[in-house]
Amino acid sequence: MTHVKHVTRDWAAEWATGGGEPLRFLGPDGGLVQPDLPRPPDDLVREALRLMLLSRALDEKCTNLHRQGRLGLYAPVQGQEAAVVGSHLAIDPAVDWLVPASREQPAMLRHGWALDRMLASFLGRIDAARIPDHVRMLPRQQSIAAQLPHAVGIAWATSIRGLDGVTLAYCGDGATSEGDFHEACNLAGVMGVPLVLVVINNQYAISTPVSRQTRATRLADRARGYGFPGVAVDGDDLFAMYEVTRQAVERARAGQGPTMIEAVTYRMSFHNTSDNPSLYRDPSEVATAGQNDPVARLVAYATGAGVMRPDAIEAVEAEVRAEVEAALDRALSHPAPGPEEIFRHVFAD
Amino acid sequence: MTHVKHVTRDWAAEWATGGGEPLRFLGPDGGLVQPDLPRPPDDLVREALRLMLLSRALDEKCTNLHRQGRLGLYAPVQGQEAAVVGSHLAIDPAVDWLVPASREQPAMLRHGWALDRMLASFLGRIDAARIPDHVRMLPRQQSIAAQLPHAVGIAWATSIRGLDGVTLAYCGDGATSEGDFHEACNLAGVMGVPLVLVVINNQYAISTPVSRQTRATRLADRARGYGFPGVAVDGDDLFAMYEVTRQAVERARAGQGPTMIEAVTYRMSFHNTSDNPSLYRDPSEVATAGQNDPVARLVAYATGAGVMRPDAIEAVEAEVRAEVEAALDRALSHPAPGPEEIFRHVFAD
């Protein structure tokens, strides 16, 4: 593991003294809005875009499979790809831990969970879906915010044992209202554990808008009450997400404790495949939010800055679609679990 | 109920922009340290001092009764009298609700729970201890922080029903780590309920110092994350506690939502009669804190400013002692509960 010290501005500190607007490096039109920043590495852009397009292809496929009655509930990532991918690109799956909530598919893939295993899990092939032993990642969590104390514990264990890893944990805006969120953050602060918590504020918890979830202006303001840095970032801006997370990871590795990053984004689609958002949100709101589509934004940057030509991007799109199809075939070839499985793994044999 | 608008400085706002030092009006030597403040009403000083001395007398009596094996566990108020009495003097027991934690004896007495009933409760005379129907007060809570969502609910009911009362709730520094604290504060913010939450930061939760309870510099900083004002006050300063609470109550009555007040004070005595603080805290620390004794401070003010002469204060001390004795006699004359009591009041008859 490398401990390169990137000398750059301290974004969390800058944000704390600012007016509360989320940090933004990349504008909705694909242009960089912080002129003094170095140009983001082209490789990063290519890797990110590929993961984001893969995530979209997966959303599409799983939604269709659900419609066909072949797959259970599915919660799409759509709209949150930059927040998830940008933050995850800042950690090293070989040493760092990933603690997802339930809508971080591309992060789980990049962390080492093969696509066919992920699909196997959506298809109820539970044994095929098992996270491999070397992959430092928890499964998705159905109980909102319950994973956060686990993340703190993992990070704490790392520091007690003098190991290197940082723990990157995710939760939603809704999750921030749970007692678990609070107890976990406070313990993380007290123990000074190497944790980076990314709050994906996609504006909704099912039908509940964030304005009814909390009266706080910014969720990132919570961090001060736990004694560690908090920073709000434009969650549709891959570069800001990446860079702010990278700094947080660096602080955590250096023993400087946790950071909370609020990724301000938008859930472009339904809560899950059983939800009907038209019951509770305006088409006009959705349309406005659509203009912030993080994939379109990164595509605009990539083409505008000459990182990738449109046809290269189309080629990636075709590639990831094919990848999803192939993985689905493999997933379906895994045996479906038999009834005896309900008695296995309750306790050690 | 009167809605007098006191035109004065907005202390919560001033604190928020300050350096984090708790607000203080009255110095440890009994002198006023905010020269532009109007002189506190002499009646307030007399009433407060009487309650604080009564609280001390009660602490002493109950500790002795415990030593004699006549009373169960007792948790003394000692050191926190100004924080409790100063805040409670700002509400009107006729319309406002009191939600105590477990160490707010003088507030419960002023709210209308007779001293003999309180003593009856310590002595296990549960029916005699019943809170009278007209007293708007919850009983003491043994489960740390669990009373806070109840307080929010009461305040919320008041606002749904369009009634006037404000709810004054207390909790300790330790309580701020519980999920209940968080969920209650956040809900209070969202619903904008008329709640004043006083966090009695007495530096300890049993043996755990506040520095191991949270890494936050000030607990009052939490309020920002819930979207309402928070302010830290010198909890040994009766005047600052009173005035800051009074403003918060005024805001709540005017429909402007909750306020969190952190009363920075010190638990001068043991956690309760089964505790031995010498196992976990330095005599020197206790000695230093003793210099902040809120009773001594108010006595110094009262004598220095000519509100009460030392002999008048001594007379009050004798009076409250006699009051405690008389109440104890009455409490002991209440019948002890019989075994059939365990089957009563489980459900409505």
Added chain:
Amino acid sequence: MRAEKDVTLLEAVRAALFDAMEDNDRVVLLGQDVGRLGGVFRATEGLHAQFPGRVFDTPLAEGAIVGSSIGLAIGGLVPVAEIQFLGFLHQAFHQVTQQLARYRFRTRGRFHLPVTIRAPYGGGLRMPEFHPDSLESQLANVPGLKVVTPAFAEDAYSLLRAAIRDPDPVLFLEPQRLYRSVRGRVPHDGAADGDFGARMRRDGDDLLLVSWGPSVHACLAAADELEERHAVRSAVLDLRWLSPLDHARLHQEAAVRRRVVVVHEGVRTAGLGAEVVASLQESLCDTISLPILRVTAPDTPYPPGRLEDAFLPSQDKIVEAALKVMDRP
């Protein structure tokens, strides 16, 4: 809604809420997504618009939902709170067991809590973990709580009205699998009599199947099969109130038929079926045929949806147990 109507169990729940709110303006609703969305199952659909200022979307915090309901009740209201799925009541368990259940006792009657907590539960819908969990046994182990669960639309209406009228806290458990699959007639008058106690759902002299909530329907199906294929006539007793239990009715019906099988979706060990058995053998060991068998979920966590059929007490398993007890003297 006062006219008698043919409705689903879900609609019966909604009608009960509507009527309760109309009858008593102190009744308020709160919970996650119960407002504009009308709840994830639409149980509260329309109520937000029909009763402005009385239906509240809360933050995602079960402890605060139960805890603030306590305060709302103390403050003079009659809160009906929804926990989105019963499994998530554990997030609020301290508020339920330590607070909701004990305020009357603790304050010697100074405060009592007319709080209703509604929660969908039970399997059969291929739900993710926690969503289908049956926790009734744990709740019945908490003195000071009442626990009730309907298996029919009529009961969903009348029991929910009774729960809301009750001066003490009631956990109202709604079998989510039945929401849209059973229909019935909502009684004309909300104040239906006979809202307490167990109810016979099917008559039969040979055997008593005791159950509640979703498994009542598995018992009814098993009883039909037993009659048609094995000439065994089974009665089905729907306990409805799980706490306090209607021991009198239970004993009475068991004494008549002598053979008893208890069926529930909760796991076996320390499930409520054990209480039914313990109570029956205590009072009736000289009258009834023993053993009483239990058909329950096994002692494993609720499995993924694909496997839930193997987990749930099925018609087959009930028939098998019934035939076993029929072999006894």
Added chain:
Amino acid sequence: MRAEKDVTLLEAVRAALFDAMEDNDRVVLLGQDVGRLGGVFRATEGLHAQFPGRVFDTPLAEGAIVGSSIGLAIGGLVPVAEIQFLGFLHQAFHQVTQQLARYRFRTRGRFHLPVTIRAPYGGGLRMPEFHPDSLESQLANVPGLKVVTPAFAEDAYSLLRAAIRDPDPVLFLEPQRLYRSVRGRVPHDGAADGDFGARMRRDGDDLLLVSWGPSVHACLAAADELEERHAVRSAVLDLRWLSPLDHARLHQEAAVRRRVVVVHEGVRTAGLGAEVVASLQESLCDTISLPILRVTAPDTPYPPGRLEDAFLPSQDKIVEAALKVMDRP
């Protein structure tokens, strides 16, 4: 601490913690006030100094204590967490039931949780509400958890060692009334054999008293009285492991004596006694004498200390129940 020593139950707990920490440097302790103070009962006294960097005072947050223990285990440690009083486990119940109990199952064995949760419980010390609550039945209703409770100092040592060594989560319930009132000899070798299953504590042919934790001692006293005053010879079976239950041993001992009384401090309805009854009547209804009686706390909240004697299963009540079952054929 390896030498055999005459110690109190509390000291046996401390010795087990010490030895476990010495044997395995992955073992860490956490909880409220467990560090410098050594716990409110002093169970962890000295360990903070003896094992620097391995004993942690946590903030006042039970959910975080259990939840972070899960993470500590996943991160490669063997956490032993203290919940200051078992009643406050409800603050963390969602972490216990949804998380601690299910990680192995959920992840098909990828993660397992060698977590021990210690908690004092039980009555007799005139404690305030919550502090004396017995929740074992609710815990036994949660698949994936093991639950164990010692009634003797020897067991406090060996069962706690077994709990910490167990690759799966164990709730270790410590009868606080016995902390200083019972003494025993800590086995020389921590890896004492026979840490599983139930144990006979007293022999007798006429009757089996089944119990666990604090009530074992009430049973022993009752058994003496029964023998001396009524010439009834009762055996006392201490279940120890409440989940999974040692059905085999329970059935075996019951079959020999035929008459059974179950005794526990938890409330009656849906208490673990019901499971014992249900299990026995299921396998042994032709062998044993029925009814099996239960002596338990009544279905009311734990009362204030002054009234707890009326609430707890006393020697008198046990004798009364025993004489009743002795009257049966």
